[in-house]
Amino acid sequence: MHARESITAFGTKLLLAVALLLSPVCSWAQPPISTVLSNGPTGKRINIVFLSEGYTADELEQFRRDATNTANSLLTVAPFDGYRGYFNAYAIAVASVESGSDHPSTGIARNTYFKSTYESYGTAQLLTIPPNNRDSSYANGQGKVTALLNQFMPEWDVVVLVVNDTEYGGAGGQFMTVSKHASAPEIARHELGHSFAGLGDEYSTPYPGYPNSEEPNTTRETNRNAVKWKAWIDPETPVPTPAGSTTAASVGLFEGAHYNATGWYRPKNSCKMRTLGTTYCEVCQETLVKSIYSRIGTIQGQAPTSLLANLVAASSRSFQVETPAPQDRSLKVRWTFNGTQLTNTTTNLLIGAAQLAVGTNTIRVDVTDDTTMVRSDPSDYLHDSQTWKVVVAPGAQLRLLAPTLLGDGRMVFNVSGRAPSGFQIQASANFATWTNLVSSGPLDGSITLTNPLLPGSLVGFRTIATQ
Numbered sequence: 001m002h003a004r005e006s007i008t009a010f011g012t013k014l015l016l017a018v019a020l021l022l023s024p025v026c027s028w029a030q031p032p033i034s035t036v037l038s039n040g041p042t043g044k045r046i047n048i049v050f051l052s053e054g055y056t057a058d059e060l061e062q063f064r065r066d067a068t069n070t071a072n073s074l075l076t077v078a079p080f081d082g083y084r085g086y087f088n089a090y091a092i093a094v095a096s097v098e099s100g101s102d103h104p105s106t107g108i109a110r111n112t113y114f115k116s117t118y119e120s121y122g123t124a125q126l127l128t129i130p131p132n133n134r135d136s137s138y139a140n141g142q143g144k145v146t147a148l149l150n151q152f153m154p155e156w157d158v159v160v161l162v163v164n165d166t167e168y169g170g171a172g173g174q175f176m177t178v179s180k181h182a183s184a185p186e187i188a189r190h191e192l193g194h195s196f197a198g199l200g201d202e203y204s205t206p207y208p209g210y211p212n213s214e215e216p217n218t219t220r221e222t223n224r225n226a227v228k229w230k231a232w233i234d235p236e237t238p239v240p241t242p243a244g245s246t247t248a249a250s251v252g253l254f255e256g257a258h259y260n261a262t263g264w265y266r267p268k269n270s271c272k273m274r275t276l277g278t279t280y281c282e283v284c285q286e287t288l289v290k291s292i293y294s295r296i297g298t299i300q301g302q303a304p305t306s307l308l309a310n311l312v313a314a315s316s317r318s319f320q321v322e323t324p325a326p327q328d329r330s331l332k333v334r335w336t337f338n339g340t341q342l343t344n345t346t347t348n349l350l351i352g353a354a355q356l357a358v359g360t361n362t363i364r365v366d367v368t369d370d371t372t373m374v375r376s377d378p379s380d381y382l383h384d385s386q387t388w389k390v391v392v393a394p395g396a397q398l399r400l401l402a403p404t405l406l407g408d409g410r411m412v413f414n415v416s417g418r419a420p421s422g423f424q425i426q427a428s429a430n431f432a433t434w435t436n437l438v439s440s441g442p443l444d445g446s447i448t449l450t451n452p453l454l455p456g457s458l459v460g461f462r463t464i465a466t467q
């Protein structure tokens, strides 16, 4: 009896110990990942993932609010505002032991989940996670980000670490960081230009040793016809372009960019990639829109899904595409049937039985975003097409008019054409397997047939001449 009590007491202590060990996990009111903004399936949207850095367990609710505010602030400026519906956003909340981030010059070191630090590489506001100049271990910083993304959101497109520190700072790169300084929304938009679209800094201030590679918005080229954003430069704008009140609104070639006061050029006198609080210039906006469409197609689905539909009967067929939609307009849809452009501009097309000729019929749809924000798109990011080939077999001279449903569930078929040995009307639920509904003797002209019993959920009917 005594021994039994001892075992029980030990067991209780063990359970308590286990419960204490588990309590930090159990105290999460929700799983680490939560949805901030949902506009569609992850496979069809651009997925922004926010991660918490320097938030203690008690501060994770605040992190989720900060992530929501950051998502909204990123998507309220052009060009993102017009494409808000193209984005999803998620928050992955992981707790740090301490709040904030490291400030090495003042001796402040915080025990945080991703080991972020200000003053990276000698620049006060450069806020990074390892590997960096202070900690070369990938596993201490970016490795943890990668592990969380693999576990919770492998379809990530943009990653933002929200650092719970009010000091001014941030960084671009594959995993961008933003702090909670009052300028954080603007810093985040600027860093997004780097991370999302590979835009360069349009700063004139020197940064010795900075790589010499040009970005979409920086160049050393001064020949007007060779400047990569020449589509935006009006003929009357001088190249290079002197800064001043007359050229303030112009796109041209302004000296001072890419951390060089001379010899490097930017598209506009002011731009968010040069000065916080201003808009992205036209060239940066164009690059951002193309970056959106490099991740998301103008066609996101189609029906039928197969490219080759074999039809032996002249029954009507419908074709459909799924497209994303900007906030204020639809994408431009053009249908072409056997080489002729149709007037239909919707996402659905019905080709009537009479239109389908014996042989191969080609149905093509082109979907384009004709936004004025993009003038040059050599990679054709803003356009997709889809082609179906519908083969109507030779000898299928029988024509089946659209069946009429009777009130009692039976169906009336009108068939015209020539079938010297007779024919059958067949039905299918999937266009793959066909079942006989009605058989008929020889035909030369037209005939009306009523089937006795109609099976459920049929999608297509065809006539087959008896050989």
Ligand SMILES: [Zn+2]
Residues within 6 Å of the ligand: 202, 217, 267, 268, 271, 272, 273, 280, 281, 282, 283, 284
């Ligand atoms: Zn710019």
